[in-house]
Amino acid sequence: MKPIILVSVISITTALVLYTIVVWRNWQLKLLTTAQIILLWLGLAADALATRMMGLSVEVTTWDLHTISGYAGLALMAGLAVAGTWAKWSGRQALLTSFHRFAIPIWIIWVVSYVTGVVIGIQRV
Ligand code: HEM
Numbered sequence: 001m002k003p004i005i006l007v008s009v010i011s012i013t014t015a016l017v018l019y020t021i022v023v024w025r026n027w028q029l030k031l032l033t034t035a036q037i038i039l040l041w042l043g044l045a046a047d048a049l050a051t052r053m054m055g056l057s058v059e060v061t062t063w064d065l066h067t068i069s070g071y072a073g074l075a076l077m078a079g080l081a082v083a084g085t086w087a088k089w090s091g092r093q094a095l096l097t098s099f100h101r102f103a104i105p106i107w108i109i110w111v112v113s114y115v116t117g118v119v120i121g122i123q124r125v
Contacts (some may be wrong), residue, residue: 001125002058009121012050016114018043019077023100023107031101032084040081047074054121065121073113076106 022036022043052058063066080103087095 001071002057004053005121005125008050008053008057009118011046011053012114015043015047015050016095016111018046019110023095024101026103027100030095030097030100032087034088037081037084037088040084041076044074044077044081047077066117069113069116073110077110080106089095 018039026028026032053072054070055061055115083095083102084099085098086092
């Protein structure tokens with residue numbers, strides 16, 4: 001396995017851990033807090049870094065289930081982070097207390113994309 005792929009797998013797994021902590025804590029509290037938003041952005045940074053490094057490991061991107069689901073998961077998480085930050089800044093109480101209703105389905109889609117990424121990705125190296 002190329003070192004860049006190894007580092008990106010560690011980075012994407014860090015994103016999985018951070019996203020999972022956020023979604024779990026949010027579901028427990030039924031309230032979106034600043035700490036959760038910070039962890040969500042850190043997870044997104046690890047996700048984006050991993051995606052960039054996987055892209056750098058090849059000359060041309062092959063559009064298949066692995067790459068499409070990877071980008072789709074990243075885009076959904078980016079949308080969630082932006083929506084959560086906006087809800088906090090603008091004090092949308094209804095959204096802050098119902099955030100788990102969006103976060104859990106998006107997290108499930110992201111985890112499916114993670115598993116798909118690992119299963120397909122491992123065959124590429
Ligand atoms: C063992 C785990 C993994 C390995 C070995 C791996 C390996 C790779 C390789 C070799 C590529 C280049 C493929 C190509 O374009 O032909 C790639 C691309 C990509 N991977 Fe992974 N991957 C893994 C897990 C994941 C996971 C878990 C995700 C997302 C949740 C992911 C998201 C992506 C994305 C979005 C690209 C396209 C990047 C680009 O070309 O711009 N990968 N991966």
